[in-house]
Amino acid sequence: MAWCRSRSCPCCRPARRVELSPASPPKALRAQLSPREVEERTGQIRLRVLARSKHITAAQFEAIADEDLALLFGLYDELFFQGGLRGALRGPLTLRLSKRMTRNGGKTILRRIGDEVSYEIVLSSTLLFQSFRDVERTIKVNGLICGDRLDALMRVFEHELVHLLEFIRWGASSCREAPFQRLAHDLFGHSDHFHQLVTQAERARVCHAIAVGDRVCFWLHDERLTGRVERITRRATVRVSADRKFYVPLRLLERAPRAVESN
Ligand SMILES: [Zn+2]
Numbered sequence: 001m002a003w004c005r006s007r008s009c010p011c012c013r014p015a016r017r018v019e020l021s022p023a024s025p026p027k028a029l030r031a032q033l034s035p036r037e038v039e040e041r042t043g044q045i046r047l048r049v050l051a052r053s054k055h056i057t058a059a060q061f062e063a064i065a066d067e068d069l070a071l072l073f074g075l076y077d078e079l080f081f082q083g084g085l086r087g088a089l090r091g092p093l094t095l096r097l098s099k100r101m102t103r104n105g106g107k108t109i110l111r112r113i114g115d116e117v118s119y120e121i122v123l124s125s126t127l128l129f130q131s132f133r134d135v136e137r138t139i140k141v142n143g144l145i146c147g148d149r150l151d152a153l154m155r156v157f158e159h160e161l162v163h164l165l166e167f168i169r170w171g172a173s174s175c176r177e178a179p180f181q182r183l184a185h186d187l188f189g190h191s192d193h194f195h196q197l198v199t200q201a202e203r204a205r206v207c208h209a210i211a212v213g214d215r216v217c218f219w220l221h222d223e224r225l226t227g228r229v230e231r232i233t234r235r236a237t238v239r240v241s242a243d244r245k246f247y248v249p250l251r252l253l254e255r256a257p258r259a260v261e262s263n
Contacts, residue, residue, distance in 0.1 A: 032186040032187075033080075033186070033187065033189075035189055038187075038188055038189045041079040041080060042154060042188075044075075044079055045072070045075045045076065045079060045154065046059075046150060046151075046154065048075055049068070049071060049072065049075065049150065050150070052071060053068050053071055054067075055068055056068055056150060056153075059147070059148035059149065059150045059151070060132055060148050060149050060150075061149055061150060062129075064097060064125060064128070064153070065097070066095060066096045066097055069095035069096065069097065069121065069123065069157070070095055072153075072154070072157050073085075073086075073093075073095060073121075073157075073161075076157070076158070076161060080187065085161075085164075085165075088168050089119065089168060090117045090168065091116060091117035091118040091119065092118050092119070093118070093119045093120070093121070093164075094118070094119070094120040094121070095120075095121050096120070096121075096122055096123075097122070097123055097124075097125040098122050098123070098124055098125065098126075099124075099125055099126050099234070100126075100234070101122065101123075101124035101126065101127070102124070102126050102127070102199065102200050102233040102234055103199060104124060105123070105124055105127055105141065105156045105159070105195040105197055106121065106122060106123040106124060106156045106157070106159060106160045107121075107122050107160070107163075108120070108121045108122075108160045108163035108164050108167065108173070109121075109122070110167040110171065110172075110173075119164060119167060121157075121160045121161075121163075121164065123153070123156055123157065123160070124156075124197075126200070126234060127195075127197040127198070127199065128149055128152060128153055128156070128197065129149075130197070130198045130199070130200065130203055131146075131149065131152055131197045131198045132148060132149045132152070133198070133203075134203065134206075134207050135198045135202060135203055135206045135207065137198075138196075139152060139196055139197060139198070140194075140195075140196045141155035141156060141159075141195045141196065141197065142155050142158070142159055142184065142188070142190035142191070142192060142193060142194070142195070143190055143191030143192035143194075144189070144190065144191070152197060155188075155190075155195075156195065156197075158184070158187075158188045158190070159175065159184065159190070159193065159195075162175070162180060162183050162184045162187065162188070162190075163175065163180075165183065165187075166179070166180060166183070175193040176193070180193065181193055200232050200233055200234060200250070201232045203250065204232050204236065204250050207250075208250050208251070208253065209255060210229060210232075210236065210250065210253055210255060211229070211232075212229050212230065212231065212232060213228065213229060214228070214229050214255060214256075215227070215228055215255070215256035216228070216229055216236070216238060216248075216253045216254060216255055216256055217253070217254050217255075217256045218238065218246070218248050218252050218253050218254070219252070220246070225238075225240050225246070226240070226256050227239050227240035227241075227244075227245070227246070229253075230245065232250075235247040235248055235249050235250070236248050236249075236250055236253060238253070
């Protein structure tokens with residue numbers, strides 16, 4: 001799954017990299033770490049998150065809050081950038097989780113209004129919680145196998161940090177391009193720029209045997225309705241007739257029995 005698909009997402013446009021401040025590029029952009037160094041630093045971050053977070057109290061955590069992203073940012077800044085990342089920002093940074101992002105693992109946005117610059121990193125809590133749940137398969141993020149939900153969270157966050165670094169330095173960023181991929185590899189050992197977190201469409205197929213295009217039934221109060229699945233995000237969009245469609249939780253759907261024709 002690609003990270004960023006939306007046309008409006010800055011990560012998806014070809015990046016016009018123009019160095020913003022050639023005199024003082026952030027230190028982190030010149031870093032190249034050995035695999036062992038990356039492992040040691042990410043191992044430290046993992047331990048400290050588990051020790052300090054109020055919500056992430058286990059590797060397969062069941063709760064997370066925006067403040068945990070602030071905790072992660074502080075730890076990555078300290079251990080990978082010697083505290084230089086926060087200082088290199090040219091404006092405020094917002095860190096938040098989104099339940100509505102059901103395809104992208106995360107996104108990083110650079111906003112410019114006149115001379116004012118701000119950044120936002122958003123991570124999909126929906127995709128994190130759908131992974132390591134009921135679909136059993138190996139989950140890779142950025143080409144690296146994730147053993148648990150905390151691993152996945154950290155790999156997604158690292159990807160977004162690379163976008164942030166590119167935005168700081170170049171004012172543009174694209175994970176489809178070689179400079180991003182080199183930086184992600186040198187800093188965090190990422191070998192690709194895709195995530196394989198479990199999507200709602202995959203859960204629908206594996207756990208409920210339902211896919212887009214299928215005919216399904218569900219109960220609405222005491223009426224049994226039949227329709228066709230048009231889309232699967234957090235819920236399935238089911239078209240019942242030309243002017244009636246419903247957003248139905250997957251667990252309430254059943255496959256409609258096939259119509260049998262006879263002559
Ligand atoms: Zn990306």
